[in-house]
Amino acid sequence: MTEGSPELARLLLKHTVEEFLYREAELLDERRYEEWLDLFTEDVHYWMPMRRNVPRDEPEREFTRPGVDVNWFDEGKDTLTRRVRQILTGVHWAEEPPSRICHLVANVQVLRASPAGPAPAEVEVKSRFIVYRNRVETETDFLVGKREDLLRRVGGDWRIARRKIVLDQNVLLAKNLTVFF
Amino acid sequence: MGDASRERVGRLVDVEQGIVSREIFVNDEIYRQELERIFARAWLFLGHESQIPRPGDYFVSSMGEESVILCRDRAGRIHVFLNSCRHRGMKVCRYDEGNTVEFMCPYHGWSYGTDGALVGVPFARDAYGNDLDRARWGLIEVPRLESYKGTIWATWDPAAPAFLDYLGGYKLYLDLLLDAWDGREGGTEVIGGTHKWLMPCNWKFPAENFSGDRYHGVSHRSVDMVGLGPSGKGRRDTQERNESRWLDVSFPDLGHSMIAFLRAHDAPIAPAYQDAPVVAEYFRQCEEERRRRRGAEWRLFGGPGTVFPNASPLARQPRTLAVWHPRGPHQTEAWRWYLVDADAPAEVKDFLRHYYIRYSGPSGLTEQDDMENWNYAHAASRGTIARQHPYNYEMGLGRATGAFEDHGLALPGMISDVTGSASESNQRGFYTRWRQLMGARSWAELAAP
Numbered sequence: 001m002t003e004g005s006p007e008l009a010r011l012l013l014k015h016t017v018e019e020f021l022y023r024e025a026e027l028l029d030e031r032r033y034e035e036w037l038d039l040f041t042e043d044v045h046y047w048m049p050m051r052r053n054v055p056r057d058e059p060e061r062e063f064t065r066p067g068v069d070v071n072w073f074d075e076g077k078d079t080l081t082r083r084v085r086q087i088l089t090g091v092h093w094a095e096e097p098p099s100r101i102c103h104l105v106a107n108v109q110v111l112r113a114s115p116a117g118p119a120p121a122e123v124e125v126k127s128r129f130i131v132y133r134n135r136v137e138t139e140t141d142f143l144v145g146k147r148e149d150l151l152r153r154v155g156g157d158w159r160i161a162r163r164k165i166v167l168d169q170n171v172l173l174a175k176n177l178t179v180f181f
Numbered sequence: 182m183g184d185a186s187r188e189r190v191g192r193l194v195d196v197e198q199g200i201v202s203r204e205i206f207v208n209d210e211i212y213r214q215e216l217e218r219i220f221a222r223a224w225l226f227l228g229h230e231s232q233i234p235r236p237g238d239y240f241v242s243s244m245g246e247e248s249v250i251l252c253r254d255r256a257g258r259i260h261v262f263l264n265s266c267r268h269r270g271m272k273v274c275r276y277d278e279g280n281t282v283e284f285m286c287p288y289h290g291w292s293y294g295t296d297g298a299l300v301g302v303p304f305a306r307d308a309y310g311n312d313l314d315r316a317r318w319g320l321i322e323v324p325r326l327e328s329y330k331g332t333i334w335a336t337w338d339p340a341a342p343a344f345l346d347y348l349g350g351y352k353l354y355l356d357l358l359l360d361a362w363d364g365r366e367g368g369t370e371v372i373g374g375t376h377k378w379l380m381p382c383n384w385k386f387p388a389e390n391f392s393g394d395r396y397h398g399v400s401h402r403s404v405d406m407v408g409l410g411p412s413g414k415g416r417r418d419t420q421e422r423n424e425s426r427w428l429d430v431s432f433p434d435l436g437h438s439m440i441a442f443l444r445a446h447d448a449p450i451a452p453a454y455q456d457a458p459v460v461a462e463y464f465r466q467c468e469e470e471r472r473r474r475r476g477a478e479w480r481l482f483g484g485p486g487t488v489f490p491n492a493s494p495l496a497r498q499p500r501t502l503a504v505w506h507p508r509g510p511h512q513t514e515a516w517r518w519y520l521v522d523a524d525a526p527a528e529v530k531d532f533l534r535h536y537y538i539r540y541s542g543p544s545g546l547t548e549q550d551d552m553e554n555w556n557y558a559h560a561a562s563r564g565t566i567a568r569q570h571p572y573n574y575e576m577g578l579g580r581a582t583g584a585f586e587d588h589g590l591a592l593p594g595m596i597s598d599v600t601g602s603a604s605e606s607n608q609r610g611f612y613t614r615w616r617q618l619m620g621a622r623s624w625a626e627l628a629a630p
Contacts, residue, residue: 176549
């Protein structure tokens with residue numbers, strides 16, 4: 001592997017993507033929500049479908065559809081921004097007192113980069129998450145699943161232009177979803 | 182009539198004084214009795230016809246704690262079956278919804294047609310001879326089922342009153358949810374996807390909240406500050422409410438209730454849905470049409486309510502139907518369906534869908550705070566000391582009238598005009614019916630004078 005080789009470029013790309021995702025998790029866990037919002041493009045689509053139990057040979061029905069069905073989330077930056085502003089009011093009782101939240105991001109895979117070459121403008125990234133929430137005294141949620149992100153390079157850094165969040169639950173076991181993914 | 186439980190629930194629920202014991206929320210024995218005397222007896226909401234449009238379509242629902250299959254058979258007839266094999270009890274369907282020709286039990290292989298008939302028994306001839314009477318061993322089916330304006334309801338009690346009698350005068354208010362916006366009867370459908378989530382509280386917390394709690398504005402202050410309504414502010418469009426009389430409507434002998442509104446007799450159509458001109462114009466035209474069709478009744482519009490015991494319509498903004506399934510005294514599984522006019526333009530449906538999602542359920546900005554409050558209200562009511570001190574439901578005692586009238590428009594129900602304020606008349610009505618059902622051994626005893 002030599003400097004300028006495709007392998008090295010792929011490693012560097014994966015490294016910058018991972019650094020970006022870890023930085024994002026850090027902002028969330030440090031409750032720096034407004035800075036977190038800045039990581040999204042203005043046209044972001046933030047989507048968490050619900051998951052149905054369906055026969056193995058009917059996988060197309062497993063997920064509720066964006067733009068058509070009721071989902072857990074199916075929104076753009078405007079609603080995400082309102083969610084952040086709500087937490088910051090200090091009277092959003094579901095997050096007041098604030099939860100202790102920890103995001104673990106793993107299994108980062110760069111699935112596609114375009115255009116090909118050392119400096120792609122967009123990359124599709126898949127990862128796994130464990131979001132741990134503990135609040136008040138003993139209340140604890142483990143939210144585990146996958147994310148599929150479209151990252152876009154804006155001014156030398158990545159921005160999230162699309163995020164699909166697959167939560168591996170059917171009936172939601174948490175009483176609410178006041179955490180971000 | 183000398184039922185000991187009647188005296189007991191009478192002590193626990195003193196609606197005349199506006200006092201309700203915390204025991205009824207946290208006591209294991211009372212919970213078990215609720216399953217028998219309320220959930221095995223009352224009409225319960227199961228799903229919507231638009232979820233099972235074709236023969237063979239099914240949707241797995243719940244009645245009380247128990248899983249049931251809502252199914253349209255090959256001949257197009259709707260059934261509700263207990264989701265449990267007659268042989269050894271295994272669930273015969275562990276999918277949420279779909280289309281099938283049969284339900285086969287994965288334990289020993291008994292299989293049932295979409296009409297519930299036992300159609301397949303492995304080794305039937307060799308193992309049973311010809312002695313198994315298949316006609317006796319079909320899926321257990323509810324004795325009573327009603328499809329009302331697309332919504333499907335059922336009860337396990339053959340002696341229950343007819344569904345429309347069970348609704349009584351509340352029909353007018355449930356119709357505020359189920360009729361088309363332009364005043365035609367019926368015509369609603371549900372959007373795909375049913376929200377399902379667990380809440381750590383007794384099922385009566387959400388049921389009574391929806392029955393008529395106008396008082397919990399502080400719960401949702403953060404939403405009012407941020408704004409998520411269809412005109413960009415608050416939780417919903419407020420002008421039409423502000424120009425109306427606020428009516429708490431309760432049917433204590435039925436248990437149903439709704440937060441309703443009555444426009445002034447000469448009120449114009451208030452602007453709404455201002456975030457999207459196409460949507461705003463659609464609703465304005467619907468309101469004009471509704472006024473033309475319904476006359477004075479156009480003035481009435483609805484809010485949250487509860488059909489006793491655990492189905493809660495939210496008639497207007499957002500337009501939803503929730504069910505609070507009991508899952509033990511300390512846990513509730515909430516399910517919610519989202520309704521739109523079936524023939525509304527796609528742009529209107531999509532606008533509403535976005536609004537519903539950001540308002541409702543565990544990911545909705547508004548209801549997130551409800552869950553927090555019900556969670557810790559319940560938790561803080563379980564203690565030895567806490568249980569000795571009842572909740573207060575005195576607000577607006579004695580203010581309701583059974584003869585409400587406004588400019589010639591008479592409305593059914595016990596009605597409190599709470600304009601600019603609130604009452605707990607609806608909650609008292611809910612617990613009046615709860616006390617009746619819990620204190621009676623049968624529908625016959627309930628109906629006795």
